[in-house]
Amino acid sequence: MTTARVPYRFGTLVGSSGVMRAVFGLAEKAAKIDLPTLISGETGTGKDMLAREIHQRSRRAGKPFVALNTGVISKELMVSELFGHVKGAFTGATEHKAGRFLEADGGTLFLDEINTMDEAVQVALLRVLETGAFRPVGAHTDEHSDVRIIAATNTDLRDAVDAGEFRADLFHRFSVLYIPLPALRERSEDIRTLIDVFLADINAEFDLHITGFGPGVLESLQCYPWTGNVRELKNTLAQACIMAEKGDITLEYLPARVRDAQASASPKEASVFEFGSDGSETQAVTVKEGVFMPLGASLEEAQRTYVLRTLDFCGNNKTRAAKMLGVSRKTLYDRLGKWGQGHSAKRD
Numbered sequence: 001m002t003t004a005r006v007p008y009r010f011g012t013l014v015g016s017s018g019v020m021r022a023v024f025g026l027a028e029k030a031a032k033i034d035l036p037t038l039i040s041g042e043t044g045t046g047k048d049m050l051a052r053e054i055h056q057r058s059r060r061a062g063k064p065f066v067a068l069n070t071g072v073i074s075k076e077l078m079v080s081e082l083f084g085h086v087k088g089a090f091t092g093a094t095e096h097k098a099g100r101f102l103e104a105d106g107g108t109l110f111l112d113e114i115n116t117m118d119e120a121v122q123v124a125l126l127r128v129l130e131t132g133a134f135r136p137v138g139a140h141t142d143e144h145s146d147v148r149i150i151a152a153t154n155t156d157l158r159d160a161v162d163a164g165e166f167r168a169d170l171f172h173r174f175s176v177l178y179i180p181l182p183a184l185r186e187r188s189e190d191i192r193t194l195i196d197v198f199l200a201d202i203n204a205e206f207d208l209h210i211t212g213f214g215p216g217v218l219e220s221l222q223c224y225p226w227t228g229n230v231r232e233l234k235n236t237l238a239q240a241c242i243m244a245e246k247g248d249i250t251l252e253y254l255p256a257r258v259r260d261a262q263a264s265a266s267p268k269e270a271s272v273f274e275f276g277s278d279g280s281e282t283q284a285v286t287v288k289e290g291v292f293m294p295l296g297a298s299l300e301e302a303q304r305t306y307v308l309r310t311l312d313f314c315g316n317n318k319t320r321a322a323k324m325l326g327v328s329r330k331t332l333y334d335r336l337g338k339w340g341q342g343h344s345a346k347r348d
């Protein structure tokens, strides 16, 4: 079983993988440096949360944080939504309306799904980024505002630039501070950390008394690919806790899709040779034990886990372990020495 490492935190965000540590380092810089920032990541990876935390830690913290999902607003309304309009600018514009740029003045404007933004809006955005000036729809003069933009995209914006769908100049303006949030399946060390944090939160929020996890549950949660990322993990856990109410969460409380992930990833049976006490091969036996290895572990980590588990399985008998691993005893000793396990490498 993998155990959680000491978590890293960035406000309410947690993680224990090296890659999230790097993300938090970048976010720390983004909080200090008042420049446009781009966050990319699949849905549920924490883009919103990260943008809010950056704002909270920036010099703009006391000012508004305004969020706008550009993906759900029609092209026609987008300019007026961002920059406002004057009365009578178009049918239905019965009042003068301030746009999000004025609303966010002094603060941060979070533009989500920026990859869906229309060319005309991109041009206007570039202008406001460069000069602070923008023109409300139907107005004859410019207005100004002091806004820091944090943009988010759930696709690789470089692909959109290559395809001619996103302006390269706007992309470069944004990508000075670029924070890519990796998918949860690419940083499975974080799963255990997030589970522990969410479990405590869920118990407190819903006044539940979940104590832990029954057999196979953590393995299933580790193996499932989490296409909905942290959001899906959090919701799945909340649902299981609410159903179970107290005691351990057992497999039955997990959705079938998550349970099945473990079944398909369970270790295969393997035939290995049993050895007599003198080291001679006596018979083939079937081993059903295996090693759980989360995706995201480095090859070196995976090898170390596998070798140490094999050694453990062989009762620390190096001759048997080397045979099972298909390497010489010398190779095994060399590896153990390299991993700082040399002291336990007693000759046998």
Ligand SMILES: Nc1ncnc2c1ncn2[C@@H]1O[C@H](COP(=O)(O)OP(=O)(O)O)[C@@H](O)[C@H]1O
Binding pocket: 012, 013, 014, 015, 041, 042, 043, 044, 045, 046, 047, 048, 049, 050, 194, 230, 231, 234
């Ligand atoms: N690193 C993290 N630590 C704790 N909670 C997280 C983390 N990343 C995401 N979450 C949680 O996952 C959910 C989705 O996050 P959100 O910021 O809305 O993702 P996105 O905007 O990328 O779709 C939220 O409930 C958020 O609290």
Ligand SMILES: [Mg+2]
Binding pocket: 044, 047, 048, 112
């Ligand atoms: Mg979001």
